[in-house]
Amino acid sequence: xxxxxxxxxxxxxxxxxxxxxxxxxxxxxxxxxxxxxxxxxxxxxxxxxxxxxxxxxxxxxxxxxxxxxxxxxxxxxxxxxxxxxxxxxxxxxxxxxxxxxxxxxxxxxxxxxxxxxxxxxxxxxxxxxxxxxxxxxxxxxxxxxxxxxxxxxxxxxxxxxxxxxxxxxxxxxxxxxxxxxxxxxxxxxxxxxxxxxxxxxxxxxxxxxxxxxxxxxxxxxxxxxxxxxxxxxxxxxxxxxxxxxxxxxxxxxxxxxxxxxxxxxxxxxxxxxxxxxxxxxxxxxxxxxxxxxxxxxxxxxxxxxxxxxxxxxxxxxxxxxxxxxxxxxxxxxxxxxxxxxxxxxxxxxxxxxxxxxxxxxxxxxxxxxxxxxxxxxxxxxxxxxxxxxxxxxxxxxxxxxxxxxxxxxxxxxxxxxxxxxxxxxxxxxxxxxxxxxxxxxxxxxxxxxxxxxxxxxxxxxxxxxxxxxxxxxxxxxx
Amino acid sequence: xxxxxxxxxxxxxxxxxxxxxxxxxxxxxxxxxxxxxxxxxxxxxxxxxxxxxxxxxxxxxxxxxxxxxxxxxxxxxxxxxxxxxxxxxxxxxxxxxxxxxxxxxxxxxxxxxxxxxxxxxxxxxxxxxxxxxxxxxxxxxxxxxxxxxxxxxxxxxxxxxxxxxxxxxxxxxxxxxxxxxxxx
Numbered sequence: 059x060x061x062x063x064x065x066x067x068x069x070x071x072x073x074x075x076x077x078x079x080x081x082x083x084x085x086x087x088x089x090x091x092x093x094x095x096x097x098x099x100x101x102x103x104x105x106x107x108x109x110x111x112x113x114x115x116x117x118x119x120x121x122x123x124x125x126x127x128x129x130x131x132x133x134x135x136x137x138x139x140x141x142x143x144x145x146x147x148x149x150x151x152x153x154x155x156x157x158x159x160x161x162x163x164x165x166x167x168x169x170x171x172x173x174x175x176x177x178x179x180x181x182x183x184x185x186x187x188x189x190x191x192x193x194x195x196x197x198x199x200x201x202x203x204x205x206x207x208x209x210x211x212x213x214x215x216x217x218x219x220x221x222x223x224x225x226x227x228x229x230x231x232x233x234x235x236x237x238x239x240x241x242x243x244x245x246x247x248x249x250x251x252x253x254x255x256x257x258x259x260x261x262x263x264x265x266x267x268x269x270x271x272x273x274x275x276x277x278x279x280x281x282x283x284x285x286x287x288x289x290x291x292x293x294x295x296x297x298x299x300x301x302x303x304x305x306x307x308x309x310x311x312x313x314x315x316x317x318x319x320x321x322x323x324x325x326x327x328x329x330x331x332x333x334x335x336x337x338x339x340x341x342x343x344x345x346x347x348x349x350x351x352x353x354x355x356x357x358x359x360x361x362x363x364x365x366x367x368x369x370x371x372x373x374x375x376x377x378x379x380x381x382x383x384x385x386x387x388x389x390x391x392x393x394x395x396x397x398x399x400x401x402x403x404x405x406x407x408x409x410x411x412x413x414x415x416x417x418x419x420x421x422x423x424x425x426x427x428x429x430x431x432x433x434x435x436x437x438x439x440x441x442x443x444x445x446x447x448x449x450x451x452x453x454x455x456x457x458x459x460x461x462x463x464x465x466x467x468x469x470x471x472x473x474x475x476x477x478x479x480x481x482x483x484x485x486x487x488x489x490x491x492x493x494x495x496x497x498x499x500x501x502x503x504x505x506x507x508x509x510x511x512x513x514x515x516x517x518x519x520x521x522x523x524x525x526x527x528x529x530x531x532x533x534x535x536x
Numbered sequence: 537x538x539x540x541x542x543x544x545x546x547x548x549x550x551x552x553x554x555x556x557x558x559x560x561x562x563x564x565x566x567x568x569x570x571x572x573x574x575x576x577x578x579x580x581x582x583x584x585x586x587x588x589x590x591x592x593x594x595x596x597x598x599x600x601x602x603x604x605x606x607x608x609x610x611x612x613x614x615x616x617x618x619x620x621x622x623x624x625x626x627x628x629x630x631x632x633x634x635x636x637x638x639x640x641x642x643x644x645x646x647x648x649x650x651x652x653x654x655x656x657x658x659x660x661x662x663x664x665x666x667x668x669x670x671x672x673x674x675x676x677x678x679x680x681x682x683x684x685x686x687x688x689x690x691x692x693x694x695x696x697x698x699x700x701x702x703x704x705x706x707x708x709x710x711x712x713x714x715x716x717x718x719x720x
Contacts, residue, residue: 078686079586079685079686080685080686083684083685203621203622203625205625205628205629209628209629209631210629210631210632211625211626211629211632213632214622214625214626214641214644214645214648215637215641215644219648220644220647220648220651223648223651223652224651226655227651227652227654227655227658230655230658230659231654231655231658234658234659234662235658238662238665241671242586242684245684246586246684246685249681249684249685250681264666264671264672265670265671265672265673265674265675266669266671267584267675267677267679267683268584268585268586268683268684268689269582269583269584269669269670270582270583270584270585270588270592270596270599271582271599271668271669271670272669272670272671273585273587273588273592274588274592274599274601274668275601275603275664275665275668275669276588276665276669277588278601278603278604278665279603279661279662279664279665282603282604282607282657282661283658283661283662286607286611286654286657286658286661287654287658289654290651290654293647293650293651293654297647497586497587500586500587501587501588504587505590
């Protein structure tokens with residue numbers, strides 16, 4: 059075992075409390091200049107994937123939706139599955155930055171920035187799919203709440219309009235949340251950058267100078283937006299669930315769909331955080347900030363959410379089984395034993411069985427295995443969305459529309475390309491902006507050091523009855 | 537109170553002292569609070585730091601922040617505006633078949649109004665932040681890039697007579713550097 063691997067295995071603290079503040083700045087700023095070669099390989103790979111998506115879109119635009127093999131009963135298929143998948147991925151940022159912020163889980167601090175970026179770019183990816191599916195992409199603005207020249211408004215009772223409202227709100231709010239949280243770090247970048255970066259950071263830091271008034275307003279703003287974002291995230295995925303649950307289709311008209319979708323979203327988001335955690339740790343040499351104990355905590359969180367999702371999955375099956383709604387029961391049986399059964403059982407294995415591997419400390423502390431596990435968990439979550447959509451469309455209420463359908467190359471190219479689009483945006487972001495929050499890592503180090511010193515003093519008093527020497531609140535640098 | 541006394545004296549200079557840790561900076565502010573630096577009130581002090589200290593309000597005293605009010609008003613406006621907007625749109629769109637349902641549908645409108653409550657609340661919170669933190673304005677006053685790294689700065693506006701006592705207080709608490717600029 060190499061020394062590096064040995065250190066990684068032996069790491070027990072979330073972060074080294076004695077790390078100097080100046081070093082935090084230096085390490086993070088350096089990462090934006092010198093990533094490993096793997097970063098460039100990943101970026102080029104993502105761009106190539108994205109170009110495949112553009113090619114498929116141009117093809118579909120020219121030859122019509124039929125070339126995507128969409129037909130009367132399979133009017134959505136992989137496009138909506140992928141849309142739901144990406145909306146789900148976006149929940150990770152809200153979980154890490156808003157929910158864990160409110161419960162004062164400070165171990166989130168070194169990793170929440172990239173999770174927030176994930177939220178933003180996942181939403182930008184998800185938003186593409188309804189537009190692609192329109193075929194006539196230039197008509198996307200029809201969902202906007204305005205009156206056409208014939209006096210017609212959109213139907214405000216349709217969950218698809220709710221989707222448009224919810225995703226617009228979520229995208230705007232999460233972009234602002236990401237940006238506001240970055241302002242103190244942008245000021246750090248401004249103070250040390252040169253050239254175009256200096257111009258960009260000066261403009262974006264809005265004149266931040268670290269005044270007490272600025273910090274006070276910043277604290278309230280961050281807290282208020284976190285409070286807004288949590289119900290928003292829940293409502294967004296509940297509304298996406300209502301796209302299905304409010305339709306009278308067997309297998310979709312299920313009361314437990316909204317919480318089931320929210321749990322699935324958190325689950326796939328957490329699994330994606332693990333994948334990106336490992337990738338960024340490698341690309342930017344962030345071993346001191348993205349530590350094994352933090353990964354360990356994310357894995358445990360993922361396991362808990364996986365079990366919650368499994369429980370809701372079982373509830374859904376049980377409610378269909380005991381509900382005695384014959385078409386819904388037929389769809390459930392077709393999922394398990396019909397033409398889509400390999401994908402259904404793969405979903406069960408990857409989504410509900412594989413998470414048990416996270417109970418093993420050896421698995422949680424092995425980067426290569428964790429990367430594989432996290433990717434497979436997300437494969438399971440993608441299959442889950444596909445298994446919600448396609449079996450129901452292939453076995454609806456009308457026998458004349460019974461139709462087993464397999465997605466064609468256009469749909470798969472769009473799905474693959476969406477990963478390229480997401481990856482490209484994400485990788486560009488982490489190169490231009492700091493993906494570890496410098497000021498929050500400083501806060502984390504500062505508070506942990508103070509607590510450690512207070513504990514040490516308490517031990518001295520306990521053993522000697524005399525208070526220890528007073529320590530200054532050092533910033534670890536100057 | 538000393539605050540009212542100091543306001544009558546014309547401030548001519550702005551002084552920035554840089555410290556290596558919060559303790560030293562807080563000791564200077566405590567001295568100012570206890571009138572050990574003649575003529576200067578704690579209300580004249582601005583603390584600049586790389587992080588927000590959790591006990592800063594115990595040292596500087598409570599200072600106002602209006603961001604939550606912006607959030608509340610923004611959310612309220614968002615909800616009411618959206619509900620009225622949708623209701624008025626539905627009331628003018630009688631060509632749409634209603635299928636026996638009410639023209640103005642409260643449950644679906646509440647879903648949309650809820651989303652807009654959050655969107656308007658967030659936008660309004662951002663406005664409150666920009667105004668309250670005095671962002672997007674021409675930078676004013678002394679600044680040192682070390683503040684974004686690891687040093688704590690204290691900025692005080694003083695008159696000519698107050699500079700020397702302030703510098704003495706800075707020195708007593710191990711100031712690293714002192715910068716000053718004229719206000720005129």
